[in-house]
Amino acid sequence: MSTPANEPAARLKRRRRLPEEARREALASARRLLIEAGPKAVTLNAVGKQIGVTHATLIHHFGSAAGLQSALMGSMIADLTDALAETAVQLRSDAGAPRALTDSVFDAAGPGGAGRLAAWIALSGDLEHLEPIRAAVIHVVDAIQEKFSDAGEGARDRVAAAVLFMALCAFGDAIIGGPLRGMLGRDEDSAREIVAGLLPTFLA
Amino acid sequence: MSTPANEPAARLKRRRRLPEEARREALASARRLLIEAGPKAVTLNAVGKQIGVTHATLIHHFGSAAGLQSALMGSMIADLTDALAETAVQLRSDAGAPRALTDSVFDAAGPGGAGRLAAWIALSGDLEHLEPIRAAVIHVVDAIQEKFSDAGEGARDRVAAAVLFMALCAFGDAIIGGPLRGMLGRDEDSAREIVAGLLPTFLA
DNA sequence: ATCACTACCTACATGGATGTTAATAGCGAT
DNA sequence: ATCGCTATTAACATCCATGTAGGTAGTGAT
Numbered sequence: 001m002s003t004p005a006n007e008p009a010a011r012l013k014r015r016r017r018l019p020e021e022a023r024r025e026a027l028a029s030a031r032r033l034l035i036e037a038g039p040k041a042v043t044l045n046a047v048g049k050q051i052g053v054t055h056a057t058l059i060h061h062f063g064s065a066a067g068l069q070s071a072l073m074g075s076m077i078a079d080l081t082d083a084l085a086e087t088a089v090q091l092r093s094d095a096g097a098p099r100a101l102t103d104s105v106f107d108a109a110g111p112g113g114a115g116r117l118a119a120w121i122a123l124s125g126d127l128e129h130l131e132p133i134r135a136a137v138i139h140v141v142d143a144i145q146e147k148f149s150d151a152g153e154g155a156r157d158r159v160a161a162a163v164l165f166m167a168l169c170a171f172g173d174a175i176i177g178g179p180l181r182g183m184l185g186r187d188e189d190s191a192r193e194i195v196a197g198l199l200p201t202f203l204a
Numbered sequence: 205m206s207t208p209a210n211e212p213a214a215r216l217k218r219r220r221r222l223p224e225e226a227r228r229e230a231l232a233s234a235r236r237l238l239i240e241a242g243p244k245a246v247t248l249n250a251v252g253k254q255i256g257v258t259h260a261t262l263i264h265h266f267g268s269a270a271g272l273q274s275a276l277m278g279s280m281i282a283d284l285t286d287a288l289a290e291t292a293v294q295l296r297s298d299a300g301a302p303r304a305l306t307d308s309v310f311d312a313a314g315p316g317g318a319g320r321l322a323a324w325i326a327l328s329g330d331l332e333h334l335e336p337i338r339a340a341v342i343h344v345v346d347a348i349q350e351k352f353s354d355a356g357e358g359a360r361d362r363v364a365a366a367v368l369f370m371a372l373c374a375f376g377d378a379i380i381g382g383p384l385r386g387m388l389g390r391d392e393d394s395a396r397e398i399v400a401g402l403l404p405t406f407l408a
Numbered sequence: 409a410t411c412a413c414t415a416c417c418t419a420c421a422t423g424g425a426t427g428t429t430a431a432t433a434g435c436g437a438t
Numbered sequence: 439a440t441c442g443c444t445a446t447t448a449a450c451a452t453c454c455a456t457g458t459a460g461g462t463a464g465t466g467a468t
Binding site for chain 2: 118141185
Binding site: 014015016043044045055056059064065 | 424425426427428429432433434435
């Protein structure tokens, strides 16, 4: 009675963004959803709702749902490679302490959600999206080698081994580190300490 | 002309399984799909098609799609804990060589798809399903400690660290090891060699 | 044989995610 | 102002996964 049968659904005023801005917001929202609620929560409706836009608008900007997902992967991979590049720069300039290096790699994989994203990509089978990482990884290997390789032959091989080792631990920790550390009664940065402690083995 | 308009879709003879057998087949099929095509491929229709059954039958056996997924998780987690228990037994009986121990853990995470499954679970947020692993992990810690701890105090702590380290590498390798090793020019069991080589550090 | 049980099926209903189309409305340029 | 451009929207159309209802057909027991 007091409520009219067909309330016009309270449409708020339309806000017009620049295309780049709209894409930025959408990707940020999608990333949040991916990290907090998992891959299946990254949907056109969910993303659109978060930034106050209909799903049709997202299709307009990204072409399709797959286009949005692809852009999301690209964006996060870009952040990851940036982080790795930054690590390489720091290594070349000054502090190459094992713990600092370890933290760089773990921070690249963990907090930004890159580790979870990489796992999603790997599970989905879209391995092409991981390809941009290659250059960044090699870059880091170069930087470490430049810094640490006082020892001559076989140095690059040992550095590559060290990077593989660090990366596996960092990704593993990003994905199942929480539960696993819980089971073993170990605290938050236990894995970082372990890795940092083992690093010198490779570089001496 | 030669083809009638409505071919009755060639329904083949109905095969009746025991419930346990039907569940077994369905779970095996679901696991195959998960490993080969990723989580989103694990659908009632896909699983049913593989074992020659309609999706309604799967709902009959598992109650719901979520029920099937839950059963799948349970099944794979059970296999994983079995593998870990087996590792513990081997450790207690005879060979405790670092490489053998490492292989056990890597084999538990990799080939059976347990690593990918755990990643899926972690990404989906269904952490309860990981809980059964706890006892198995602790079991392995006990067995290793029994075998290796000639050194007294702090031994358990170092063993726990070693297990965490091994597990992170094994899971990381199961998920993104392939691409990552490719980028670094390292061969198939490179990660295993590295881990096995580092293990003595913890146990001496 | 035939009967009870239930694994299995077909047919339909529903909801959510994705896509399409045509109209609307901000915003800069003229 | 008003005009062109296009970001944005509402309304519809489709597809697919899931779920429901009632009938069908193996299988073992009597």
